Amino acid sequence: xxxxxxxxxxxxxxxxxxxxxxxxxxxxxxxxxxxxxxxxxxxxxxxxxxxxxxxxxxxxxxxxxxxxxxxxxxxxxxxxxxxxxxxxxxxxxxxxxxxxxxxxxxxxxxxxxxxxxxxxxxxxxxxxxxxxxxxxxxxxxxxxxxxxxxxxxxxxxxxxxxxxxxxxxxxxxxxxxxxxxxxxxxxxxxxxxxxxxxxxxxxxxxxxxxxxxxxxxxxxxxxxxxxxxxxxxxxxxxxxxxxxxxxxxxxxxxxxxxxxxxxxxxxxxxxxxxxxxxxxxxxxxxxxxxxxxxxxxxxxxxxxxxxxxxxxxxxxxxxxxxxxxxxxxxx
Amino acid sequence: xxxxxxxxxxxxxxxxxxxxxxxxxxxxxxxxxxxxxxxxxxxxxxxxxxxxxxxxxxxxxxxxxxxxxxxxxxxxxxxxxxxxxxxxxxxxxxxxxxxxxxxxxxxxxxxxxxxxxxxxxxxxxxxxxxxxxxxxxxxxxxxxxxxxxxxxxxxxxxxxxxxxxxxxxxxxxxxxxxxxxxxxxxxxxxxxxxxxxxxxxxxxxxxxxxxxxxxxxxxxxxxxxxxxxxxxxxxxxxxxxxxxxxxxxxxxxxxxxxxxxxxxxxxxxxxxxxx
Ligand SMILES: Nc1ncnc2c1ncn2[C@@H]1O[C@H](COP(=O)(O)OP(=O)(O)OP(=O)(O)O)[C@@H](O)[C@H]1O
Ligand SMILES: [Mg+2]
Numbered sequence: 001x002x003x004x005x006x007x008x009x010x011x012x013x014x015x016x017x018x019x020x021x022x023x024x025x026x027x028x029x030x031x032x033x034x035x036x037x038x039x040x041x042x043x044x045x046x047x048x049x050x051x052x053x054x055x056x057x058x059x060x061x062x063x064x065x066x067x068x069x070x071x072x073x074x075x076x077x078x079x080x081x082x083x084x085x086x087x088x089x090x091x092x093x094x095x096x097x098x099x100x101x102x103x104x105x106x107x108x109x110x111x112x113x114x115x116x117x118x119x120x121x122x123x124x125x126x127x128x129x130x131x132x133x134x135x136x137x138x139x140x141x142x143x144x145x146x147x148x149x150x151x152x153x154x155x156x157x158x159x160x161x162x163x164x165x166x167x168x169x170x171x172x173x174x175x176x177x178x179x180x181x182x183x184x185x186x187x188x189x190x191x192x193x194x195x196x197x198x199x200x201x202x203x204x205x206x207x208x209x210x211x212x213x214x215x216x217x218x219x220x221x222x223x224x225x226x227x228x229x230x231x232x233x234x235x236x237x238x239x240x241x242x243x244x245x246x247x248x249x250x251x252x253x254x255x256x257x258x259x260x261x262x263x264x265x266x267x268x269x270x271x272x273x274x275x276x277x278x279x280x281x282x283x284x285x286x287x288x289x290x291x292x293x294x295x296x297x298x299x300x301x302x303x304x305x306x307x308x309x310x311x312x313x314x315x316x317x318x319x320x321x322x323x324x325x326x327x328x329x330x331x
Numbered sequence: 332x333x334x335x336x337x338x339x340x341x342x343x344x345x346x347x348x349x350x351x352x353x354x355x356x357x358x359x360x361x362x363x364x365x366x367x368x369x370x371x372x373x374x375x376x377x378x379x380x381x382x383x384x385x386x387x388x389x390x391x392x393x394x395x396x397x398x399x400x401x402x403x404x405x406x407x408x409x410x411x412x413x414x415x416x417x418x419x420x421x422x423x424x425x426x427x428x429x430x431x432x433x434x435x436x437x438x439x440x441x442x443x444x445x446x447x448x449x450x451x452x453x454x455x456x457x458x459x460x461x462x463x464x465x466x467x468x469x470x471x472x473x474x475x476x477x478x479x480x481x482x483x484x485x486x487x488x489x490x491x492x493x494x495x496x497x498x499x500x501x502x503x504x505x506x507x508x509x510x511x512x513x514x515x516x517x518x519x520x521x522x523x524x525x526x527x528x529x530x531x532x533x534x535x536x537x538x539x540x541x542x543x544x545x546x547x548x549x550x551x552x553x554x555x556x557x558x559x560x561x562x563x564x565x566x567x568x569x570x571x572x573x574x575x576x577x578x579x580x581x582x583x584x585x586x587x588x589x590x591x592x593x594x595x596x597x598x599x600x601x602x603x604x605x606x
Contacts, residue, residue, distance in 0.1 A: 225434065229435070233421055233422060235449070235453060236450060324438065324484040
């Protein structure tokens with residue numbers, strides 16, 4: 001198990017390095033000269049050269065990439081002498097727009113995205129798995145049809161559309177909820193809940209729809225398995241058959257999907273956060289893309305990749321505990 | 332005194348399924364009876380309705396399936412019983428073993444748990460008390476080190492071992508009737524012989540009645556005293572094993588017999604003499 005874990009983490013690190021190289025190539029070599037961007041309108045060639053020197057943009061690509069990596073793992077210093085700026089590890093550089101440390105920007109916004117992801121995850125697991133089970137058990141009834149109609153809506157209606165409708169109805173028309181703003185929980189718990197409720201609902205709707213369909217299909221598949229016939233032939237009660245023999249094989253694959261979806265959301269819900277004006281990592285990504293703020297784009301991209309890759313490892317390890325057949329193969 | 336009533340008696344069993352093209356009859360007017368300590372072999376090609384017959388006895392027909400006629404267990408009618416009543420009979424009074432032991436066991440649970448739940452569904456009691464039953468059941472099907480093996484998962488056993496586990500599970504409540512639906516079809520020949528041996532021994536110990544389904548006449552010759560030949564849901568021929576193998580009345584039975592490899596065909600000589 002320890003060897004397996006070490007191997008998985010090592011390969012995860014390798015993948016992350018590759019992703020950072022890839023992102024670095026795209027953002028720093030294929031897009032407009034950052035020095036010109038930073039310099040702005042009142043710019044002289046001298047000033048541009050100076051900025052290039054400070055940021056290391058006059059160095060060859062490999063040196064720049066190496067400096068970036070080094071900065072991330074041990075920190076780095078931009079420029080020298082009196083104007084030197086230190087950037088402690090994990091250094092992701094400074095925003096071209098605000099000059100703030102990218103690491104700090106992400107740190108302040110991550111709790112917002114995590115709150116959005118966590119609340120939505122709870123809702124969509126409850127609603128998605130619940131609706132899927134109901135549909136499968138009551139296959140062909142109005143319960144089934146109703147749940148699947150709902151799921152179809154969740155899959156086909158775009159996030160931003162649902163968000164705008166919800167906002168229009170609840171905030172503008174009925175005025176039940178205030179306009180969302182990421183108030184910390186400690187400051188005003190009621191306001192906090194009201195602010196996050198709509199993002200949670202919107203995200204959960206989309207995911208719950210997918211989960212409901214997956215769970216329904218899995219349960220129906222499992223009900224056709226030979227071992228279910230065996231369970232009936234033993235004289236087990238319908239409840240026990242469902243709870244023990246149908247549920248576990250049906251829900252185990254959901255763990256994989258959930259791990260990946262949740263990890264993806266931790267990297268920011270771009271559209272939802274933007275629509276509701278929540279200052280999470282997703283909105284940070286949207287803003288930085290709009291303004292071509294390359295260090296920030298790089299930072300949020302790597303963050304998202306980090307969550308997905310680590311999420312993948314966690315899912316695989318969880319699987320070795322959930323499926324006895326996998327257990328033996330990996331230990 | 333009259334002869335003892337058969338343990339399991341099937342009379343005029345007809346099984347139909349509704350399909351878009353109309354009702355199809357998959358078993359048509361089938362009758363047979365099995366006494367204590369006796370084995371009836373049901374033989375027929377694929378799709379002849381063997382499995383549907385056995386599932387109808389258990390009240391386990393797939394959705395839509397309808398059985399008419401009569402299924403008497405110890406003189407009690409089973410057809411038309413409620414799910415609740417049938418549940419008390421399944422496992423407790425009629426045990427069942429299926430063809431593919433790997434897919435017939437739940438891969439997520441230890442074999443011990445899967446035997447234990449069969450026992451506790453009918454007899455209740457603590458898990459600890461059931462544990463002793465589990466170990467004994469595994470021992471009876473000759474699994475070595477049963478206490479340790481009970482905690483293993485199905486995929487950790489060989490095909491033959493898995494079928495032993497299925498048998499242990501079906502017999503842990505000592506039912507009077509065992510239905511074995513192609514229990515050796517998925518196994519290779521040597522393992523097949525061991526399983527047949529085991530079933531014969533268990534029957535000698537318990538005196539249970541056995542309904543043994545197979546498409547393989549060579550197999551049926553090793554376990555059954557009586558043979559029923561089926562085709563397209565209907566009975567072709569029914570008689571003692573000796574008669575069926577040495578003096579088949581129907582052309583179809585003769586075709587089936589000719590398909591049997593001579594090598595393990597105990598009635599081959601008889602047949603050649605009669606021919
Ligand atoms: N749900 C169903 N609806 C309609 N017909 C069915 C259904 N299930 C099975 N049948 C039909 O019933 C017939 C008998 O099937 P059965 O499984 O009893 O055959 P079998 O003799 O056990 O064959 P095998 O040796 O392949 O196991 C087949 O022709 C099959 O197509
Ligand atoms: Mg069959």
